Amino acid sequence: MIRKLAIIILFFYVLALLQTSFLVNFGINGMIPNLILISVILINIFEKPEKKYGIFSAFIGGFFLDIFSERFIGFEILILTAIACFIKLILKKYVRVQITKRV
Protein backbone atom coordinates (compact mmCIF):
# COMPACT_ATOMS: atom_id res chain seq x y z
CA MET A 1 0.00 0.00 0.00
CA ILE A 2 2.79 2.43 0.98
CA ARG A 3 4.56 1.59 -2.29
CA LYS A 4 1.44 2.48 -4.27
CA LEU A 5 1.02 5.76 -2.39
CA ALA A 6 4.66 6.64 -2.99
CA ILE A 7 4.26 5.89 -6.71
CA ILE A 8 1.17 8.17 -6.84
CA ILE A 9 3.06 11.01 -5.09
CA LEU A 10 6.05 10.67 -7.42
CA PHE A 11 3.81 10.39 -10.50
CA PHE A 12 1.89 13.58 -9.71
CA TYR A 13 5.08 15.46 -8.77
CA VAL A 14 6.57 14.60 -12.16
CA LEU A 15 3.31 15.58 -13.90
CA ALA A 16 3.26 18.95 -12.10
CA LEU A 17 6.86 19.63 -13.12
CA LEU A 18 6.15 18.66 -16.72
CA GLN A 19 3.05 20.82 -16.79
CA THR A 20 4.70 23.92 -15.38
CA SER A 21 8.14 23.70 -16.98
CA PHE A 22 8.01 21.61 -20.15
CA LEU A 23 4.51 21.77 -21.63
CA VAL A 24 4.24 25.55 -21.26
CA ASN A 25 6.52 25.84 -24.27
CA PHE A 26 3.92 24.06 -26.41
CA GLY A 27 0.86 26.10 -25.48
CA ILE A 28 -1.68 26.88 -28.18
CA ASN A 29 -3.06 30.39 -27.63
CA GLY A 30 -1.63 30.21 -24.14
CA MET A 31 -3.54 27.05 -23.29
CA ILE A 32 -1.87 23.86 -22.11
CA PRO A 33 -3.48 20.54 -21.14
CA ASN A 34 -4.00 20.01 -17.43
CA LEU A 35 -2.35 16.59 -17.15
CA ILE A 36 -3.08 16.30 -13.45
CA LEU A 37 -6.82 16.86 -13.88
CA ILE A 38 -6.95 14.37 -16.77
CA SER A 39 -5.04 11.76 -14.73
CA VAL A 40 -7.25 12.23 -11.68
CA ILE A 41 -10.41 11.79 -13.78
CA LEU A 42 -9.03 8.69 -15.52
CA ILE A 43 -7.83 7.09 -12.29
CA ASN A 44 -11.22 7.62 -10.67
CA ILE A 45 -13.12 6.29 -13.67
CA PHE A 46 -11.09 3.12 -14.07
CA GLU A 47 -10.62 2.36 -10.38
CA LYS A 48 -13.00 0.11 -8.45
CA PRO A 49 -15.54 2.35 -6.67
CA GLU A 50 -14.71 0.94 -3.24
CA LYS A 51 -10.99 1.75 -3.54
CA LYS A 52 -9.66 5.05 -2.27
CA TYR A 53 -6.55 5.61 -4.39
CA GLY A 54 -8.53 7.92 -6.70
CA ILE A 55 -9.34 10.28 -3.84
CA PHE A 56 -5.73 10.18 -2.66
CA SER A 57 -4.57 10.92 -6.22
CA ALA A 58 -6.90 13.94 -6.37
CA PHE A 59 -5.53 15.18 -3.05
CA ILE A 60 -1.88 14.82 -4.09
CA GLY A 61 -2.50 16.16 -7.61
CA GLY A 62 -4.31 19.18 -6.19
CA PHE A 63 -1.52 19.76 -3.69
CA PHE A 64 1.15 19.89 -6.41
CA LEU A 65 -1.03 22.12 -8.59
CA ASP A 66 -1.40 24.49 -5.64
CA ILE A 67 2.34 24.45 -4.96
CA PHE A 68 3.17 25.49 -8.51
CA SER A 69 0.38 28.06 -8.86
CA GLU A 70 -0.16 31.50 -7.35
CA ARG A 71 -3.27 30.38 -5.50
CA PHE A 72 -3.43 29.48 -1.82
CA ILE A 73 -2.70 25.89 -0.84
CA GLY A 74 -5.95 23.96 -0.69
CA PHE A 75 -7.78 25.52 -3.65
CA GLU A 76 -6.99 22.84 -6.24
CA ILE A 77 -6.97 20.11 -3.59
CA LEU A 78 -10.58 20.81 -2.73
CA ILE A 79 -11.64 21.09 -6.37
CA LEU A 80 -9.92 17.87 -7.47
CA THR A 81 -11.08 15.96 -4.39
CA ALA A 82 -14.64 17.12 -5.04
CA ILE A 83 -14.35 15.99 -8.68
CA ALA A 84 -12.99 12.59 -7.57
CA CYS A 85 -15.80 12.14 -5.01
CA PHE A 86 -18.37 13.16 -7.61
CA ILE A 87 -17.07 10.61 -10.14
CA LYS A 88 -17.04 7.88 -7.48
CA LEU A 89 -20.58 8.74 -6.43
CA ILE A 90 -21.87 8.70 -10.00
CA LEU A 91 -20.16 5.39 -10.77
CA LYS A 92 -21.34 3.79 -7.55
CA LYS A 93 -24.96 4.92 -7.71
CA TYR A 94 -25.85 5.25 -11.36
CA VAL A 95 -23.49 3.14 -13.46
CA ARG A 96 -24.64 -0.45 -13.46
CA VAL A 97 -23.09 -1.78 -16.65
CA GLN A 98 -19.39 -2.43 -16.38
CA ILE A 99 -18.07 -1.32 -19.73
CA THR A 100 -14.43 -1.77 -18.87
CA LYS A 101 -12.79 -4.04 -16.42
CA ARG A 102 -11.76 -1.89 -13.50
CA VAL A 103 -8.38 -2.40 -11.89
Next chain:
Amino acid sequence: MAQFFKTKTAIILILIICFFLVLNLIGLSKPVKSFFYSLSLPIQKTLWQAGDGVSDFFDSIAHSKYLGEKNKELLSNNQELLSENALLKELKKENEILRQALNLDLQKEFQLILAEIISKDISQDFILISKGSNDGILNDMAVITAEKALCGRIYEVYDNFSKVVLISNPEISFDAKVPKESEDEIYGVIEGKGSLNLYFNLIPQDKEIKQEDIVVTTSLGGIFPKGLLIGKIKEIKKSDVRPFQEAEVQPFFSLKNTEILFIINEY
Protein backbone atom coordinates in the same frame (compact mmCIF):
# COMPACT_ATOMS: atom_id res chain seq x y z
CA MET B 1 -21.99 1.29 10.04
CA ALA B 2 -22.56 3.27 6.82
CA GLN B 3 -23.66 6.24 8.93
CA PHE B 4 -20.42 5.98 10.93
CA PHE B 5 -18.34 6.08 7.75
CA LYS B 6 -20.31 9.08 6.42
CA THR B 7 -19.73 10.96 9.67
CA LYS B 8 -16.07 9.96 9.64
CA THR B 9 -15.62 11.19 6.04
CA ALA B 10 -17.36 14.49 6.85
CA ILE B 11 -15.13 15.01 9.90
CA ILE B 12 -12.00 14.27 7.86
CA LEU B 13 -13.10 16.74 5.16
CA ILE B 14 -13.83 19.48 7.70
CA LEU B 15 -10.46 18.85 9.37
CA ILE B 16 -8.67 19.08 6.02
CA ILE B 17 -10.42 22.36 5.17
CA CYS B 18 -9.57 23.77 8.62
CA PHE B 19 -5.96 22.63 8.21
CA PHE B 20 -5.59 24.50 4.90
CA LEU B 21 -7.31 27.58 6.26
CA VAL B 22 -4.91 27.67 9.21
CA LEU B 23 -1.93 26.93 6.94
CA ASN B 24 -2.77 29.90 4.71
CA LEU B 25 -3.86 32.26 7.46
CA ILE B 26 -0.72 31.91 9.55
CA GLY B 27 1.43 32.29 6.43
CA LEU B 28 2.89 28.79 6.48
CA SER B 29 2.11 28.19 2.83
CA LYS B 30 5.02 30.42 1.77
CA PRO B 31 7.80 28.28 3.36
CA VAL B 32 6.10 25.12 2.07
CA LYS B 33 6.05 26.49 -1.48
CA SER B 34 9.59 27.79 -1.10
CA PHE B 35 10.77 24.32 -0.01
CA PHE B 36 9.23 22.68 -3.08
CA TYR B 37 10.64 25.35 -5.41
CA SER B 38 14.18 24.79 -4.04
CA LEU B 39 13.72 21.04 -4.35
CA SER B 40 12.46 21.27 -7.93
CA LEU B 41 14.78 23.99 -9.21
CA PRO B 42 17.34 21.79 -11.05
CA ILE B 43 14.67 19.57 -12.61
CA GLN B 44 12.51 22.52 -13.63
CA LYS B 45 15.46 24.33 -15.16
CA THR B 46 16.37 21.27 -17.23
CA LEU B 47 12.75 20.69 -18.26
CA TRP B 48 12.28 24.35 -19.24
CA GLN B 49 15.43 24.29 -21.41
CA ALA B 50 14.42 20.97 -22.96
CA GLY B 51 10.90 22.22 -23.69
CA ASP B 52 12.28 25.42 -25.16
CA GLY B 53 14.65 23.49 -27.44
CA VAL B 54 12.00 21.00 -28.58
CA SER B 55 9.44 23.74 -29.26
CA ASP B 56 12.03 25.71 -31.24
CA PHE B 57 12.75 22.60 -33.30
CA PHE B 58 9.05 22.06 -34.10
CA ASP B 59 8.56 25.75 -34.78
CA SER B 60 11.40 25.72 -37.30
CA ILE B 61 9.83 22.70 -39.06
CA ALA B 62 6.39 24.33 -39.08
CA HIS B 63 7.77 27.58 -40.45
CA SER B 64 10.39 26.17 -42.84
CA LYS B 65 8.10 27.14 -45.76
CA TYR B 66 8.43 30.80 -44.94
CA LEU B 67 12.09 30.77 -43.93
CA GLY B 68 13.41 31.90 -47.32
CA GLU B 69 11.01 34.85 -47.51
CA LYS B 70 11.63 35.70 -43.89
CA ASN B 71 15.39 35.59 -44.43
CA LYS B 72 15.18 38.05 -47.34
CA GLU B 73 12.97 40.35 -45.31
CA LEU B 74 15.32 40.19 -42.34
CA LEU B 75 18.35 40.87 -44.51
CA SER B 76 16.80 44.00 -45.95
CA ASN B 77 15.66 45.02 -42.44
CA ASN B 78 19.19 44.43 -41.23
CA GLN B 79 20.61 46.69 -43.91
CA GLU B 80 18.19 49.45 -42.96
CA LEU B 81 18.98 49.03 -39.28
CA LEU B 82 22.71 49.08 -39.90
CA SER B 83 22.49 52.39 -41.70
CA GLU B 84 20.16 53.72 -38.99
CA ASN B 85 22.56 52.45 -36.34
CA ALA B 86 25.50 54.26 -37.95
CA LEU B 87 23.46 57.45 -37.96
CA LEU B 88 22.45 56.97 -34.33
CA LYS B 89 26.07 56.38 -33.31
CA GLU B 90 26.96 59.68 -34.85
CA LEU B 91 24.09 61.34 -32.98
CA LYS B 92 25.12 59.68 -29.72
CA LYS B 93 28.64 60.98 -30.11
CA GLU B 94 27.30 64.43 -30.78
CA ASN B 95 24.95 64.16 -27.81
CA GLU B 96 27.79 63.11 -25.49
CA ILE B 97 29.88 66.04 -26.56
CA LEU B 98 26.95 68.38 -25.96
CA ARG B 99 26.32 66.89 -22.52
CA GLN B 100 29.92 67.29 -21.54
CA ALA B 101 29.76 70.83 -22.77
CA LEU B 102 26.68 71.50 -20.66
CA ASN B 103 28.18 69.62 -17.70
CA LEU B 104 25.02 67.51 -17.26
CA ASP B 105 24.93 63.92 -16.12
CA LEU B 106 21.56 62.85 -17.32
CA GLN B 107 22.45 59.39 -18.47
CA LYS B 108 20.91 57.09 -15.95
CA GLU B 109 21.22 53.39 -16.48
CA PHE B 110 18.91 50.89 -14.88
CA GLN B 111 20.37 48.79 -12.13
CA LEU B 112 19.44 45.30 -13.18
CA ILE B 113 19.32 41.94 -11.47
CA LEU B 114 19.56 38.93 -13.74
CA ALA B 115 17.18 36.01 -13.15
CA GLU B 116 16.27 32.80 -14.90
CA ILE B 117 12.73 31.63 -15.59
CA ILE B 118 12.06 28.43 -13.68
CA SER B 119 8.44 27.75 -14.42
CA LYS B 120 5.28 29.23 -15.70
CA ASP B 121 2.04 29.07 -13.84
CA ILE B 122 -0.74 26.99 -15.32
CA SER B 123 -3.00 30.02 -15.26
CA GLN B 124 -0.49 31.34 -17.83
CA ASP B 125 0.03 34.85 -16.59
CA PHE B 126 2.48 34.20 -13.78
CA ILE B 127 6.05 33.01 -13.96
CA LEU B 128 8.54 31.93 -11.34
CA ILE B 129 12.07 33.33 -11.47
CA SER B 130 15.25 32.23 -9.72
CA LYS B 131 15.93 35.32 -7.58
CA GLY B 132 14.29 36.30 -4.33
CA SER B 133 14.58 38.52 -1.28
CA ASN B 134 18.12 37.23 -0.64
CA ASP B 135 19.14 38.89 -3.93
CA GLY B 136 17.47 42.18 -3.11
CA ILE B 137 14.21 41.59 -4.97
CA LEU B 138 11.21 43.52 -3.66
CA ASN B 139 7.54 43.51 -4.54
CA ASP B 140 6.42 45.61 -7.54
CA MET B 141 9.85 45.79 -9.20
CA ALA B 142 9.60 45.85 -13.00
CA VAL B 143 10.74 42.78 -14.93
CA ILE B 144 12.08 43.15 -18.48
CA THR B 145 13.70 41.04 -21.17
CA ALA B 146 17.19 41.57 -22.60
CA GLU B 147 15.59 43.65 -25.38
CA LYS B 148 14.11 46.00 -22.74
CA ALA B 149 10.62 44.70 -23.43
CA LEU B 150 8.41 44.90 -20.38
CA CYS B 151 7.43 41.51 -19.05
CA GLY B 152 5.66 42.19 -15.77
CA ARG B 153 6.25 43.06 -12.16
CA ILE B 154 7.25 41.17 -9.04
CA TYR B 155 4.12 39.86 -7.34
CA GLU B 156 5.39 37.73 -4.49
CA VAL B 157 8.92 37.33 -3.11
CA TYR B 158 10.34 34.19 -1.50
CA ASP B 159 13.87 33.77 -0.13
CA ASN B 160 15.38 32.49 -3.38
CA PHE B 161 12.46 32.79 -5.80
CA SER B 162 9.95 35.35 -6.92
CA LYS B 163 6.64 35.23 -8.68
CA VAL B 164 6.20 37.63 -11.55
CA VAL B 165 2.78 38.72 -12.68
CA LEU B 166 2.88 39.26 -16.43
CA ILE B 167 1.47 42.44 -17.97
CA SER B 168 -1.07 40.24 -19.73
CA ASN B 169 -2.67 39.27 -16.42
CA PRO B 170 -6.28 40.57 -16.30
CA GLU B 171 -5.60 42.32 -13.00
CA ILE B 172 -2.84 44.47 -14.49
CA SER B 173 -3.41 47.90 -16.03
CA PHE B 174 -0.99 50.82 -16.41
CA ASP B 175 -0.37 53.94 -18.45
CA ALA B 176 1.26 53.70 -21.84
CA LYS B 177 1.78 55.77 -24.94
CA VAL B 178 2.48 55.55 -28.64
CA PRO B 179 5.47 57.82 -29.19
CA LYS B 180 5.14 60.04 -32.26
CA GLU B 181 7.72 62.30 -33.76
CA SER B 182 5.69 64.80 -35.74
CA GLU B 183 2.44 65.02 -33.79
CA ASP B 184 1.32 64.68 -30.20
CA GLU B 185 1.96 61.41 -28.45
CA ILE B 186 -1.03 59.14 -27.93
CA TYR B 187 -1.68 58.22 -24.33
CA GLY B 188 -3.82 55.34 -23.13
CA VAL B 189 -4.00 52.47 -20.70
CA ILE B 190 -2.64 48.97 -21.25
CA GLU B 191 -4.87 46.25 -19.85
CA GLY B 192 -4.09 42.55 -19.59
CA LYS B 193 -6.69 40.20 -21.00
CA GLY B 194 -5.18 36.88 -19.89
CA SER B 195 -3.40 34.18 -21.94
CA LEU B 196 -0.68 36.62 -23.05
CA ASN B 197 -3.17 39.05 -24.64
CA LEU B 198 -2.95 42.83 -24.21
CA TYR B 199 -5.26 45.72 -25.03
CA PHE B 200 -4.46 49.41 -25.36
CA ASN B 201 -7.54 51.23 -24.07
CA LEU B 202 -8.82 54.74 -23.41
CA ILE B 203 -7.31 56.17 -26.60
CA PRO B 204 -9.05 59.44 -27.49
CA GLN B 205 -11.22 59.24 -30.63
CA ASP B 206 -9.45 62.15 -32.32
CA LYS B 207 -6.05 60.46 -32.21
CA GLU B 208 -4.98 58.33 -35.10
CA ILE B 209 -3.18 55.10 -34.35
CA LYS B 210 -1.94 52.67 -36.94
CA GLN B 211 -1.13 49.01 -37.04
CA GLU B 212 2.51 48.26 -36.18
CA ASP B 213 2.71 51.38 -33.99
CA ILE B 214 4.93 50.72 -30.99
CA VAL B 215 3.54 51.11 -27.48
CA VAL B 216 5.89 52.06 -24.63
CA THR B 217 5.50 52.72 -20.92
CA THR B 218 5.17 56.19 -19.43
CA SER B 219 6.17 57.38 -16.00
CA LEU B 220 2.58 58.50 -15.25
CA GLY B 221 1.51 55.41 -13.33
CA GLY B 222 4.66 55.31 -11.24
CA ILE B 223 4.88 51.52 -11.50
CA PHE B 224 7.20 51.12 -14.46
CA PRO B 225 10.08 53.29 -15.71
CA LYS B 226 9.26 55.23 -18.86
CA GLY B 227 10.27 54.11 -22.32
CA LEU B 228 10.10 50.34 -21.86
CA LEU B 229 8.78 48.50 -24.90
CA ILE B 230 5.38 46.90 -24.46
CA GLY B 231 4.26 45.74 -27.88
CA LYS B 232 3.03 46.53 -31.37
CA ILE B 233 -0.52 47.57 -32.30
CA LYS B 234 -2.11 44.55 -33.93
CA GLU B 235 -5.75 45.46 -34.48
CA ILE B 236 -7.63 48.72 -33.91
CA LYS B 237 -11.21 48.66 -32.70
CA LYS B 238 -12.83 51.99 -33.41
CA SER B 239 -16.52 52.67 -32.92
CA ASP B 240 -18.44 55.95 -33.06
CA VAL B 241 -20.63 54.78 -30.22
CA ARG B 242 -17.74 54.44 -27.81
CA PRO B 243 -16.02 57.44 -26.28
CA PHE B 244 -12.57 55.88 -26.72
CA GLN B 245 -10.70 53.72 -29.18
CA GLU B 246 -9.31 50.33 -28.28
CA ALA B 247 -6.48 48.37 -29.87
CA GLU B 248 -5.16 44.86 -29.51
CA VAL B 249 -1.44 44.80 -28.78
CA GLN B 250 1.02 42.09 -29.73
CA PRO B 251 3.41 41.98 -26.76
CA PHE B 252 7.13 42.15 -27.45
CA PHE B 253 8.01 39.65 -24.77
CA SER B 254 7.70 36.03 -25.70
CA LEU B 255 8.13 33.42 -23.00
CA LYS B 256 8.72 30.76 -25.62
CA ASN B 257 12.19 31.98 -26.45
CA THR B 258 13.11 33.66 -23.20
CA GLU B 259 15.16 32.08 -20.47
CA ILE B 260 16.75 35.13 -18.86
CA LEU B 261 14.92 38.13 -17.47
CA PHE B 262 16.12 41.30 -15.75
CA ILE B 263 14.60 42.92 -12.70
CA ILE B 264 14.97 46.69 -12.54
CA ASN B 265 16.40 47.45 -9.14
CA GLU B 266 16.73 51.20 -9.48
CA TYR B 267 15.88 53.70 -12.17
